[in-house]
Amino acid sequence: MLKDMQQEILRIKKEKNITILAHSYQAEEIQEIADYTGDSFRLSELAVNDPNRTVIMCGVHFMAETCKLLSPDKKVILAKEGCGCPMAEQLSADELRQLKEMYPDHTVVAYINTTAELKTECDVCVTSSSAVEICRKIENDKILFIPDCNLGAFVADQLPEKKIKLIQGGCPIHAAVREKDVLAEKEKHPNAFVLVHPECVPAVTKHADYVGSTSGIVNYAVKSDAREFIIGTEISIAEHLQYICPDKEFYPLSKHLICPNMKRTTLPDVYKALNGGGLEIEISPEVMKKARVCIDRMLELG
Ligand code: 13P
Ligand code: SF4
Secondary structure (H helix, E strand, O other): OHHHHHHHHHHHHHHHOEEEEEEOOOOHHHHHHOOEEEOHHHHHHHHHOOOOOEEEEEOOHHHHHHHHHHOOOOEEEEOOOOOOOHHHHOOOHHHHHHHHHHOOOOEEEEEOOOOHHHHOOOOEEEOOOOHHHHHHHOOOOEEEEEOOHHHHHHHHHHOOOOEEEEOOOOOOOHHHOOHHHHHHHHHHOOOOEEEEOOOOOHHHHOOOOEEOOHHHHHHHHHHOOOOEEEEEOOHHHHHHHHHHOOOOEEEEOOOOOOOOOOOOOOHHHHHHHHOOOOEEOOOOHHHHHHHHHHHHHHHHHO
């Protein structure tokens, strides 16, 4: 049944010249039919050079928006309407304007997990893998980092020469992991390497052997000679790694590391999106122009 639907999806997307992008937190059966899998910004970059004019994003809303910002002339469809990232919507453009009045001499750095509208008020974007490098290259030593205070704290720790102002915000899924969780897993698996996403709180990342983005964690585990790993990011990454490295052992840092919004997209949703369903992303020309500025700045500095 599952295989039949996958075959049908592959047939239709080929017939209609549609490209499917799947974030690495998506279900395995969706990743199997995708043209590209990976972390959020990389998917959007890959779509730019893809010849197809229509792209379906299996992920959350800001990822589809980022794809549209990078490929404004393409039709970009979010596979399932209503899948949002709570962190991306934590701060409104009005609230950010107020913060900018409080910190007028700061460069505003936005995590890519933000809405296109919020990006219009920011100076430069970062991903979880580029945040440290880009903040290092910003000439101003005063940075207002939004919206993830945990990723911001990780950057601040690496760059003591910068004055980084953090605001309260972050990923509710990663930030819910506690220090006791990492200590308990380390006790159960004393030989395991601990790989953690920087959206986790500093009390957790301080116990990590490696802190990095989802693709950074996957690459580290695949290349490492170690045999056991505790995976401190969305649970699908531990599952996916177990699938691609069957001779290694992967233990999720917490069984609660499940992003419900990422898990809402199903194979039938992808099928419907190929046939006129899903949500087509539309961004006004004004927002498009302004939001592109901080993405282009990221590409310049990255
Ligand atoms: P990546 O950019 O590392 O894929 O992260 C996206 C995300 O939503 C992490 O929670
Ligand atoms: Fe957003 Fe967190 Fe889900 Fe990533 S894991 S999409 S940051 S809620």
